[in-house]
Amino acid sequence: MVRLTGSIFRRAGLGIVGLAGATLVGFAGAALAAEPQPWELGFQPAATPITERIHAFHDELLIIITAITIFVMALLLYVIVRFSAKRHPVPSRTSHNSMIEILWTVIPILILVTIAIPSFKLMYYMDEVPKADMTIKVTAHQWYWSYEYPDQKVGFDSNVIQDKDLKPGQKRLLDVDNPLVVPADTTIRVQITGTDVIHSWFVPSFGIQEYAIIGRLNEAWMKVLKPGTYYGECNQICGVNHAFMPIEVKVLPKDDFQKWLGDAKKKFALNEPETAPPATAEPQLAAAGN
Numbered sequence: 001m002v003r004l005t006g007s008i009f010r011r012a013g014l015g016i017v018g019l020a021g022a023t024l025v026g027f028a029g030a031a032l033a034a035e036p037q038p039w040e041l042g043f044q045p046a047a048t049p050i051t052e053r054i055h056a057f058h059d060e061l062l063i064i065i066t067a068i069t070i071f072v073m074a075l076l077l078y079v080i081v082r083f084s085a086k087r088h089p090v091p092s093r094t095s096h097n098s099m100i101e102i103l104w105t106v107i108p109i110l111i112l113v114t115i116a117i118p119s120f121k122l123m124y125y126m127d128e129v130p131k132a133d134m135t136i137k138v139t140a141h142q143w144y145w146s147y148e149y150p151d152q153k154v155g156f157d158s159n160v161i162q163d164k165d166l167k168p169g170q171k172r173l174l175d176v177d178n179p180l181v182v183p184a185d186t187t188i189r190v191q192i193t194g195t196d197v198i199h200s201w202f203v204p205s206f207g208i209q210e211y212a213i214i215g216r217l218n219e220a221w222m223k224v225l226k227p228g229t230y231y232g233e234c235n236q237i238c239g240v241n242h243a244f245m246p247i248e249v250k251v252l253p254k255d256d257f258q259k260w261l262g263d264a265k266k267k268f269a270l271n272e273p274e275t276a277p278p279a280t281a282e283p284q285l286a287a288a289g290n
């Protein structure tokens with residue numbers, strides 16, 4: 001298909017787009033992921049296979065978009081120069097050209113199909129949770145997150161660190177008191193729900209942005225390849241403290257995670273049934289209602 005569009009363009013004498021068409025055939029393994037830099041314009045480095053694919057797809061689209069933009073600009077310049085009043089004083093009265101009309105209908109359709117196929121593939125890849133090694137449940141509240149490890153009977157709330165309590169090295173509006181801790185190189189099913197309004201659990205470097213909706217259990221998955229600290233934010237406007245419910249995920253090597261889990265089972269043992277709202281949510285809501 002790509003080769004077909006490429007050849008049509010080449011026959012039309014438009015070498016630039018032909019070149020882009022040829023590039024499309026070979027873009028499958030586009031390189032990505034750099035260190036975060038001040039003033040960088042691109043994405044955060046990819047940390048999961050999903051993000052790697054999202055970035056690769058973005059790079060592919062960028063080639064198509066650039067080719068189309070250059071093509072349209074070249075056509076405009078050609079028309080401006082070739083058909084100016086000076087060079088072309090008597091305008092043509094042509095109103096139809098079947099060949100051109102077929103081309104400008106069929107070629108965009110082919111381009112859209114070329115985009116749609118990898119797009120659907122990626123959406124299914126993101127949507128379908130592979131065989132998971134563990135499950136994590138994320139519950140959104142106004143305005144904090146709580147995390148549960150249902151199989152390990154561990155659960156805790158995760159609140160932003162207030163400006164006045166920040167220690168040196170901690171990131172304002174990103175660091176939290178109790179980050180989500182997960183093992184590296186492990187396929188994790190992430191179940192996401194909410195207790196009050198709609199929030200959204202968004203961690204850019206994981207390629208996850210999933211709505212947290214009351215009474216609904218949404219699902220995503222992640223397999224973080226390298227240990228490290230990753231940040232995200234609620235990205236569904238959820239109320240006055242929307243900007244103060246960041247997400248911090250600490251990814252530990254598997255051994256370290258088991259050690260952490262041992263401590264967490266004592267510190268964060270989950271006794272109450274999962275469905276019970278955390279006690280801390282009540283006073284806020286009651287205060288707001290009165």
Ligand SMILES: [Cu+2]
Nearest residue numbers: 199200234238
């Ligand atoms: Cu929110």
